[in-house]
Amino acid sequence: MIQPKNGYASNHGEPPMMPTVPTQTLPARCYECFMGQRADAIFKTVALWLALVGFALHLLAWGLVRGGMIVPPAGLEPLLGSPLLALYTPFSILLVYEVYQLIQAIPKSFSAAMTKQFEVIALIVVRDALAYLAATDPFEQFVDVSWFLLLLAKCATFLVLLLVALGFTRHERRRTSTLELSASLVSYVRVKRVISLILFACFAVMAITAFVGWIVGVATGDFVELDAGIFFADFFTLLIIADIAILLISYRYTSEFGSLARNTGFVLATILIRLAIDAPGYGAPLLFLLSGVVGFGVLWITNRFEEPRPPATV
Numbered sequence: 001m002i003q004p005k006n007g008y009a010s011n012h013g014e015p016p017m018m019p020t021v022p023t024q025t026l027p028a029r030c031y032e033c034f035m036g037q038r039a040d041a042i043f044k045t046v047a048l049w050l051a052l053v054g055f056a057l058h059l060l061a062w063g064l065v066r067g068g069m070i071v072p073p074a075g076l077e078p079l080l081g082s083p084l085l086a087l088y089t090p091f092s093i094l095l096v097y098e099v100y101q102l103i104q105a106i107p108k109s110f111s112a113a114m115t116k117q118f119e120v121i122a123l124i125v126v127r128d129a130l131a132y133l134a135a136t137d138p139f140e141q142f143v144d145v146s147w148f149l150l151l152l153a154k155c156a157t158f159l160v161l162l163l164v165a166l167g168f169t170r171h172e173r174r175r176t177s178t179l180e181l182s183a184s185l186v187s188y189v190r191v192k193r194v195i196s197l198i199l200f201a202c203f204a205v206m207a208i209t210a211f212v213g214w215i216v217g218v219a220t221g222d223f224v225e226l227d228a229g230i231f232f233a234d235f236f237t238l239l240i241i242a243d244i245a246i247l248l249i250s251y252r253y254t255s256e257f258g259s260l261a262r263n264t265g266f267v268l269a270t271i272l273i274r275l276a277i278d279a280p281g282y283g284a285p286l287l288f289l290l291s292g293v294v295g296f297g298v299l300w301i302t303n304r305f306e307e308p309r310p311p312a313t314v
Contacts, residue, residue: 031193035104047097051090059086082134091127106196107189110263115168122161129154157285164292188253199242236274243267265298
């Protein structure tokens, strides 16, 4: 992601995918404890099982309501109106795991974190499209051109975001790795790990708070809204702050315009994603599309026109 001023170089000014950072430091131990390979495997297993159980329970609840066996609380009616909405629960659980992986990717590089960002947003768009389909009667709405156009916009947005996410993934797999790092780059990775740990703590608090608030709302009969802004709006606001902090810190380690411009462009794409989450109607898919164009455009331009540099050791 950066081109340090002393002792390190790589293709397109990016550090290795998994920097070799000394693990005896407290941030490194904390990062390994909460976001290391073992923690990731546990989190993934729990998320998958919760998604499966959540899907089964949601589908069962819909069947019981459909058969007239139970009467749902007034606030839960929007979630039990269609079998398609049974997918909303597992998608929401998997999105939490994807956000966890996004935080986990922050110390690797800006582009690795952007890869996870677009994967998260693609899943949000799919979930939103399913809720949009379930909330309307297609036999009545197919004659409504505006309904069809909005559905088309959501589907097209998902395809573009999928293309962008795969493009970033391909870029990450093609990056060359260097085993030895300069002292300055090791320090930079440590700082990013501290930022990711702070973001992880905020993520845990926000997720628990949002879930408890949802439970309390259902218990008190509040109307449940299928809104992407729940949790994700606040999280992406914090993510923007973290990205800007990392961007400013990177100025200490590089003076190359290409690297700084690339990272600034990625921050711009994140800001567009945050705006899209709360945007109504056609605004959301258009802003999501624009964020994908900006993110992928920045990646393609820097890869196309920056001169590759042979790796150097220290």
